[in-house]
Amino acid sequence: MIDNVYLLVFYGMLLLFVIIAAFLLFYIRNQNMVWKQRRELQETQIIQQKELLNAVIDSQEIERKRIGQDLHDEIGGTLSAIKLMLNSLKNKLNEQQEEVLTDAKELIDKMIVDVRHISHDLSPPGLAVFGLFTTIEAFVNLINNTGQIKISLAHENDLEEVELPEKTSLALFRVLTQLVDNTLKHANASEIKMLFGVREANLSIVYQDNGKGFDMEVLNQRSGIGMQNIQSRLQMINAKYQIETSLGSGFKVDINYPLHLSE
Structure with a gap:
C-alpha cells in the first residue's frame, strides 16, 4: 500500500x-x-x-x-x-x-x-558625365576662388577605377556641399580638408575643418536641418559615418560607403 x-x-x-x-x-x-x-x-x-x-x-x-x-x-x-x-x-x-x-x-x-x-x-551638370571626384574638385575650386576659406582635396588611392551609381554620387555630393555650407555658416574655420580613399572595399571620405567645433551632446539634441539632410542621404545609400567634434577642436566626419553595393 x-x-x-x-x-x-x-x-x-x-x-x-x-x-x-x-x-x-x-x-x-x-x-x-x-x-x-x-x-x-x-x-x-x-x-x-x-x-x-x-x-x-x-x-x-x-x-x-x-x-x-x-x-x-x-x-x-x-x-x-x-x-x-x-x-x-x-x-x-x-x-x-x-x-x-x-x-x-x-x-x-x-x-x-x-x-x-x-x-x-x-x-551639378558634370556629375553624371565626369563622376563624383571631378565634380567635387570643380566645386572646391569654385569655393577656393571666392577667398572665403581654403579647401584642400587629397586622394589616398587611384580613384579612377571606382565607379559609383549616379544616385550614390549625387547623395555624397550633396553631403559634402552641405558640410562645406555648415562650416562656412557656423564653424568660423579657415581651412577644410577632404581626403578620399579606398579601404577594405569601402570608399572612405574624411571631412575635417579647423573651426570652433561643437559639443556632441548639444549637436545630437539640436541637430539642424542641414545635419538631418546629411544623415538622411547617408542612410539612403547605406553609408556609415562617425562624427568627431568638441568645443575648440574643429569638426570631423568619417564616411564609409561599401563599394560592393555598386556592383
Missing part, C-alpha cells in the same frame, strides 16, 4: 514536471514568435521609411534640377540680354552716364556668375 502511494506521488510529480516543461516550452515558443513578429514589423517599418525617404529625396532632386535649369536658361539668358541692351547704349551716353552703365554691367556680370553657380549647385 505504501509502495503504491510512493508510486502515485512519483507519477504525480513526474506529470507535474511534464506539464511545467510543456508550459515553459509553449511560453518560450510563443515569446520567440512574438519577438520574431516584432522584428519583422520593425524591419518592415525601416524598409517603408527608407522607401519614403528615397521618394522624398528623389522628388527634391527632380525639383532642384528643374529650378537649376530654369535659372540657367531663363534668368541667365535674360541677364545676358539686358547686358547686350546696355551695350547698345554705350555710344549714346555722356561720361557720367557711361560710368553708371559700367557699374550696371559689372553688377549684371556678377549676377550671371551667381546664377550659374546656384544652378550648378542645384543640378
Whole structure:
C-alpha cells in the first residue's frame, strides 16, 4: 500500500514536471514568435521609411534640377540680354552716364556668375558625365576662388577605377556641399580638408575643418536641418559615418560607403 502511494506521488510529480516543461516550452515558443513578429514589423517599418525617404529625396532632386535649369536658361539668358541692351547704349551716353552703365554691367556680370553657380549647385551638370571626384574638385575650386576659406582635396588611392551609381554620387555630393555650407555658416574655420580613399572595399571620405567645433551632446539634441539632410542621404545609400567634434577642436566626419553595393 505504501509502495503504491510512493508510486502515485512519483507519477504525480513526474506529470507535474511534464506539464511545467510543456508550459515553459509553449511560453518560450510563443515569446520567440512574438519577438520574431516584432522584428519583422520593425524591419518592415525601416524598409517603408527608407522607401519614403528615397521618394522624398528623389522628388527634391527632380525639383532642384528643374529650378537649376530654369535659372540657367531663363534668368541667365535674360541677364545676358539686358547686358547686350546696355551695350547698345554705350555710344549714346555722356561720361557720367557711361560710368553708371559700367557699374550696371559689372553688377549684371556678377549676377550671371551667381546664377550659374546656384544652378550648378542645384543640378551639378558634370556629375553624371565626369563622376563624383571631378565634380567635387570643380566645386572646391569654385569655393577656393571666392577667398572665403581654403579647401584642400587629397586622394589616398587611384580613384579612377571606382565607379559609383549616379544616385550614390549625387547623395555624397550633396553631403559634402552641405558640410562645406555648415562650416562656412557656423564653424568660423579657415581651412577644410577632404581626403578620399579606398579601404577594405569601402570608399572612405574624411571631412575635417579647423573651426570652433561643437559639443556632441548639444549637436545630437539640436541637430539642424542641414545635419538631418546629411544623415538622411547617408542612410539612403547605406553609408556609415562617425562624427568627431568638441568645443575648440574643429569638426570631423568619417564616411564609409561599401563599394560592393555598386556592383
